[in-house]
Amino acid sequence: MGHLLTVATCSLNQWALDWEGNVSRIVDSIHKAKDAGARLRVGPELEICGYGCLDHLIEQDLFLHSFEMLRRILLDETCHGILLDIGMPVQHRNQRFNCRVLCLDGKILMIRPKMWLANDGNYREMRHFTPWMRPRETEQYHLPRILQEIQGATHVLFGDAVISTPDTCFGAETCEELFTPDAPHIAMSLDGVEIFTNSSGSHFSLQKLDTRLQLIMEATRKCGGVYLYANQQGCDGDRLYYDGSAMIIVNGDVVAQGSQFSLNDVEVVTATVDLEEVRAYRSLTSRSFQAARSQAKYQRVQTSFELSTEDEDTDIGRRPTPPINPRFHSVEEEIALCAGCYLWDYLRRSGTAGFLVPLSGGIDSCATATIVFSMCRIVMKAIEEGNAQVIEDVKRIAKYDGEGVLPKTPQALCNQVFTTIYMGMKKQSSQETRGRAKALAEAIGSHHVNLDIDDVYNAQKNLVLQTHNFEPKFRVEGGTNQENLTLQCLQARIRMVTAYEYGQIIPTARNRPGGGSLLVLGSANVGESLRGYLTKYDCSSADINPIGSIDKADLKRFIAWAEKDFNLLCLHDFLTAVPTAELEPITDTYVQSDEADMGMTYQELTIFGRLRKVNKLGPFGMFQRLVHDWNVDRERRPEDDAPAYTPAQVAEKVKRFFHFYAINRHKMTTITPALHCNDYSPDDNRFDLRPFLYPPFWKSWSFKKIDWELEKIEKRRK
Numbered sequence: 001m002g003h004l005l006t007v008a009t010c011s012l013n014q015w016a017l018d019w020e021g022n023v024s025r026i027v028d029s030i031h032k033a034k035d036a037g038a039r040l041r042v043g044p045e046l047e048i049c050g051y052g053c054l055d056h057l058i059e060q061d062l063f064l065h066s067f068e069m070l071r072r073i074l075l076d077e078t079c080h081g082i083l084l085d086i087g088m089p090v091q092h093r094n095q096r097f098n099c100r101v102l103c104l105d106g107k108i109l110m111i112r113p114k115m116w117l118a119n120d121g122n123y124r125e126m127r128h129f130t131p132w133m134r135p136r137e138t139e140q141y142h143l144p145r146i147l148q149e150i151q152g153a154t155h156v157l158f159g160d161a162v163i164s165t166p167d168t169c170f171g172a173e174t175c176e177e178l179f180t181p182d183a184p185h186i187a188m189s190l191d192g193v194e195i196f197t198n199s200s201g202s203h204f205s206l207q208k209l210d211t212r213l214q215l216i217m218e219a220t221r222k223c224g225g226v227y228l229y230a231n232q233q234g235c236d237g238d239r240l241y242y243d244g245s246a247m248i249i250v251n252g253d254v255v256a257q258g259s260q261f262s263l264n265d266v267e268v269v270t271a272t273v274d275l276e277e278v279r280a281y282r283s284l285t286s287r288s289f290q291a292a293r294s295q296a297k298y299q300r301v302q303t304s305f306e307l308s309t310e311d312e313d314t315d316i317g318r319r320p321t322p323p324i325n326p327r328f329h330s331v332e333e334e335i336a337l338c339a340g341c342y343l344w345d346y347l348r349r350s351g352t353a354g355f356l357v358p359l360s361g362g363i364d365s366c367a368t369a370t371i372v373f374s375m376c377r378i379v380m381k382a383i384e385e386g387n388a389q390v391i392e393d394v395k396r397i398a399k400y401d402g403e404g405v406l407p408k409t410p411q412a413l414c415n416q417v418f419t420t421i422y423m424g425m426k427k428q429s430s431q432e433t434r435g436r437a438k439a440l441a442e443a444i445g446s447h448h449v450n451l452d453i454d455d456v457y458n459a460q461k462n463l464v465l466q467t468h469n470f471e472p473k474f475r476v477e478g479g480t481n482q483e484n485l486t487l488q489c490l491q492a493r494i495r496m497v498t499a500y501e502y503g504q505i506i507p508t509a510r511n512r513p514g515g516g517s518l519l520v521l522g523s524a525n526v527g528e529s530l531r532g533y534l535t536k537y538d539c540s541s542a543d544i545n546p547i548g549s550i551d552k553a554d555l556k557r558f559i560a561w562a563e564k565d566f567n568l569l570c571l572h573d574f575l576t577a578v579p580t581a582e583l584e585p586i587t588d589t590y591v592q593s594d595e596a597d598m599g600m601t602y603q604e605l606t607i608f609g610r611l612r613k614v615n616k617l618g619p620f621g622m623f624q625r626l627v628h629d630w631n632v633d634r635e636r637r638p639e640d641d642a643p644a645y646t647p648a649q650v651a652e653k654v655k656r657f658f659h660f661y662a663i664n665r666h667k668m669t670t671i672t673p674a675l676h677c678n679d680y681s682p683d684d685n686r687f688d689l690r691p692f693l694y695p696p697f698w699k700s701w702s703f704k705k706i707d708w709e710l711e712k713i714e715k716r717r718k
Contacts (some may be wrong), residue, residue: 003167003275004318005308007195007226008033008041011244011258013234013265015349017062018048023048023069025266026086030079039307040083041268042197043233045097045175048088050239051201057128061534067144070101073309074150080105083163083305085172087199092141092158095130100199102163102301110157110301111141112237112303115184122203122240122676122687125176135187136160136298157301160184162193164300167308169276170195171298177200178215187296189223190287195307196220200231204243205339206331206554206677209260213247213326221252226273233262235345239676239686241338248273251281253323260329261337263344263382263390271321275308286621331554332561335677337681339546340375344677346519347375347417348545353507353516354417356524358499358539359448360582361422361433364547365523366574367555370562371546372418373520376410377566379614383407399513411445419506421449423495425583427458435576439570443451447510449502453494458521476590477675482564487559488583490628492538513534520544522672526551527605529671530612530682531657532664533598541672548674549681551609552579552602586677599656604643608657609680613688618703619711623654627713647713651706655698662694 010029014022014213015450026047030615033041035645045051048069049062056062066088071093073079073086083104090099090111097113113132116124138159145264162171171188176183185196196219212229220227233244246258248271254272282288300445329337347355356634359365382390383406394406398416407413422437441448465471470488473479480486503518522533522545529548534540547555556575561652579602586592595601600608611617628634632644645653668684669692682688697703 001456003308004272004320005039005167005275006037006270006272007037007228007248007307008036008268008270009197009228009230009246009258010043010249010266010268011231011233011246011262011264012042012044012047012267013045013345014047014232014236016049016052016054016058016237018050019065019069021224023072023713026073027076027079028266029268030073030082032266033270033635034082036268036270037272038082038270039305040085040170040195040197040228042172042199042228042230043087044230045087045199045201046089047086047199047232050236051232051242052236052240053671054238055128057089057096063089063096063506064144066090067146071146071150074103074106074108074147077106083165083303083307085199087174089129090141090158090317091696096128097132097176098125098129100197102172104305107142108147108151108156109163109303110138110159110161111589112156112160112172112174114174115160116175116177116180120667121679123176124435128681132160132486132489133281134159135184135294138299143609157299159299161299161301162188164302166306168194169300171199172196173198173561174201177252178219185219185223185225186226187294188298189225190291190294191296191298192291193225193298194275195226195228197228198230200229202231202691203240203676204334205679206550207391209243209245210328212245216247216249217254218254220249224251224278224287225249225276226275233267234265234343235349236350236596239673239683241342241675242407243338245438247326248321250320251277254326255321255323257324257326260327261334263341263378263387265389272318275318277320286353290667300337312634318352324716330561332558332565332648334559335554336371336374336562336565337378338677339371339675340378343372343375343544343546344379348397348552350519351516352399352519353512354419354518355521356419356421356499356503356506356518357521359420359422359437359493359642360523360539360576361430361436361574361576362579363552363559364525364528366571367547367550367559368521368523368545369418369420369440369446370559370566370568370571371653372446372566373410373414373566375563376413376417376444380407380410409445413447415447416512418444419449419502420603421499421502422444422451423498424450424452425582426452428491428582430582430586431503432573432577433582436573438568439573441570443570447506451498453491453498456494457491460494461487474584474589474640476585484584488581489535491583492581495539496541499542501657520675521546522548524548524672525555525602525673526609526678526681528594529668529674530609530680531598531600531605531660532667533594533660534667535671541670543672546671547675548672549676549678549683551606551678553606588664598660600653603641604653605657606680609682612661613680613682618657619654619697621706622649622658623706623709626650626654627709647710647717651710655703655706658702659697662697665690665692665694668692
């Protein structure tokens with residue numbers, strides 16, 4: 001059959017700057033790989049310090065501690081007998097590099113720096129690291145003193161090289177390098193490298209796994225070879241959730257895939273592969289000619305360690321791991337699992353007592369509450385599977401009467417760690433929203449508080465009457481727009497203060513052991529943030545916003561899915577309700593509507609958001625695109641649900657969007673940190689860096705260009 005060997009990759013739930021915890025998980029993954037018979041183990045990017053260290057990566061302490069932790073691993077003889085590919089930062093000649101340290105039996109074989117750095121969207125690697133700009137070149141790295149005695153040398157090889165064993169050759173590729181057009185695995189494959197390791201810190205976005213998997217499958221389908229993909233998993237201290245899904249792919253076929261969402265801190269994926277299959281796959285004449293012509297020759301670091309043995313090859317009970325169909329989750333499942341796992345990591349690592357959600361009776365806060373219930377379901381499943389870490393965390397966070405007693409249902413756990421609060425107003429709040437909030441709380445088991453804030457609201461409003469002898473009124477009562485806005489914002493901000501008051505006192509009032517506060521969760525969706533349709537420092541101001549980069553359509557799909565999958569029949573009423581902030585009095589002829597207030601639909605906001613961020617269009621470019629996409633006169637297919645507008649209406653819509661986007665940009669500077677789920681998030685703190693004081697868009701050159709273009713279009717139409 002040829003050269004059979006077992007290889008291992010992993011997903012680790014690392015935590016930025018959790019030095020000893022991170023090393024413990026690395027060592028655990030090495031032990032699991034060895035127990036499975038693996039002779040090569042690869043781990044995630046920057047696994048020793050944690051990927052999300054951000055500006056800690058420019059601190060000298062971080063480099064010192066990284067080497068101290070590497071020393072622990074090298075001295076641990078239980079980690080010997082297997083080739084290790086470990087991720088950590090390394091400082092070389094006063095430059096900082098994102099590196100793979102390749103080790104065997106307590107010795108460093110070489111250090112491979114990352115060549116192509118991720119530097120857009122959520123990533124700022126160029127801020128923290130220098131790319132290695134010399135492909136297939138190496139030099140000597142001077143080891144720190146704490147490693148010289150272990151190494152028995154003062155220097156090791158540093159640069160772009162590969163490892164050669166008696167039976168094969170493997171090379172390291174790091175995260176972003178896979179996504180580049182001239183990826184390192186191409187040149188390595190032409191030089192005879194048969195195994196590629198990829199160590200990633202790849203964050204979750206909705207449906208991103210498919211892109212990632214297709215890239216790896218195509219890489220090995222074209223080049224041949226064994227590809228080991230490792231990834232970070234969980235929340236390591238920032239807005240990102242790393243979705244694991246460690247994989248092993250052989251010649252374009254997936255042979256092993258780990259879970260995409262899991263509460264396991266350490267997950268090791270192994271497969272037995274046949275190197276002869278790789279060699280046979282690469283026997284194409286055209287490929288051989290390209291390899292012979294290629295100037296891409298790598299320095300090979302020689303080691304006598306074999307990844308396969310003759311004894312194992314003759315074991316008739318051993319066979320290559322067969323291909324499998326890769327697993328994908330729907331968007332609805334991804335929201336439930338990603339946000340649920342993220343919230344559990346955040347809760348257990350923050351040391352707080354639980355979560356609180358201001359439940360309005362609308363679909364956004366309903367979605368946030370349902371995500372917390374999803375978290376409780378995931379936790380209960382992990383308890384049933386005997387996950388020791390989860391059981392330990394539950395005993396600490398959700399303490400029950402009796403030693404070692406654990407919750408029996410998601411609702412029981414939800415009641416201990418989750419509070420929902422409905423903050424109504426007698427004139428503004430309807431019985432329907434109050435009833436929906438109460439029904440949802442009962443269905444998921446949350447500790448629910450139902451109260452009215454009229455007394456606080458009236459006391460605050462009367463301050464203006466006392467100081468200026470002026471009583472502001474709502475628009476429906478004859479007040480001006482400014483009075484109307486003032487009174488709406490007053491209610492919204494009182495709700496924020498009330499939410500934090502209850503979040504801090506409820507654990508004590510309920511006599512929950514351990515004290516601490518509840519983390520307040522936000523419920524502003526990505527469209528509202530993009531449009532600025534929220535009150536600054538209202539209930540959108542929270543500790544974490546699980547739905548902050550999810551659009552209304554996906555939230556509705558999630559709630560419709562959860563209604564059936566979670567058996568929460570009360571969710572149906574949320575789906576059919578008209579979105580409303582309920583900040584203005586309800587009359588016989590008037591009920592406030594979100595979309596009417598915004599002057600655009602949530603569907604349109606999603607389109608604006610994607611064109612602005614993903615397609616990188618300004619006002620004029622967006623008008624040019626949408627005047628065709630939304631053309632009222634064009635022929636449409638039955639499945640085409642795009643809006644239909646005249647060019648003048650499109651121009652008005654685009655101008656309105658950019659006007660409100662510009663005047664509300666300042667709100668994004670204080671927006672609640674949102675779990676990143678979508679690539680058009682307006683998160684100012686990390687993902688979407690733009691000014692927050694703009695010149696008036698209505699007088700801008702861009703808007704004038706739209707007007708001139710509209711004139712040309714209207715002439716042609718006539």
